[in-house]
Amino acid sequence: MQYKISNLNAPPETVEKNFKWGDGFVFMYSITDKESFQEACKLKDILLKVRGQGVPAVLVANKCDLITARNVTEDNGLSLAEQLDCPKYEISVADGMSGVSEVMDEIIIQTKREFVKSLSMLNVEQTEKPRSKLFKVLKKRIGRSHSDTV
Numbered sequence: 001m002q003y004k005i006s007n008l009n010a011p012p013e014t015v016e017k018n019f020k021w022g023d024g025f026v027f028m029y030s031i032t033d034k035e036s037f038q039e040a041c042k043l044k045d046i047l048l049k050v051r052g053q054g055v056p057a058v059l060v061a062n063k064c065d066l067i068t069a070r071n072v073t074e075d076n077g078l079s080l081a082e083q084l085d086c087p088k089y090e091i092s093v094a095d096g097m098s099g100v101s102e103v104m105d106e107i108i109i110q111t112k113r114e115f116v117k118s119l120s121m122l123n124v125e126q127t128e129k130p131r132s133k134l135f136k137v138l139k140k141r142i143g144r145s146h147s148d149t150v
């Protein structure tokens with residue numbers, strides 16, 4: 001499901017609330033618009049505050065066909081991607097859908113991976129319970145047989 005988490009006028013509480021339930025995040029800015037990049041930086045701060053590192057995310061620099069109107073450098077973008085610890089894509093929506101598909105594939109892969117990880121963690125917790133009970137029983141028996149021999 002796609003949900004536009006923020007616009008420049010959204011109150012910070014709303015943005016935080018949305019970051020709490022999202023499974024994966026696409027941070028998108030325009031290379032021609034410094035303000036959109038600064039907004040992505042602010043959103044990155046909120047994501048890290050609310051969820052910490054390791055959340056599925058992708059950084060997208062759009063409008064890379066408008067080379068002469070570039071206002072955000074590639075290095076700016078790379079540094080933001082590093083802070084988010086996520087891959088960065090430079091795409092042009094105007095040039096076709098291939099960049100968009102790549103971005104969507106990446107965020108879906110990351111989100112699925114995270115989902116599988118959380119499922120396997122649930123399974124570990126479930127299998128640990130009977131194991132720890134057995135451990136207690138065995139411990140008791142071992143303790144009893146030890147006291148029989150003393």
Ligand SMILES: Nc1nc2c(ncn2[C@@H]2O[C@H](COP(=O)(O)OP(=O)(O)OP(=O)(O)O)[C@@H](O)[C@H]2O)c(=O)[nH]1
Nearest residue numbers: 007030036062063064065066091092093094095096
């Ligand atoms: N040259 C070029 N123009 C683009 C590209 N992507 C979007 N645009 C143009 O930029 C303008 C804004 O596009 P939107 O899709 O409305 O962008 P937005 O930021 O989501 O706008 P809101 O939904 O109003 O917040 C439109 O005129 C698009 O045609 C691109 O990659 N290259």
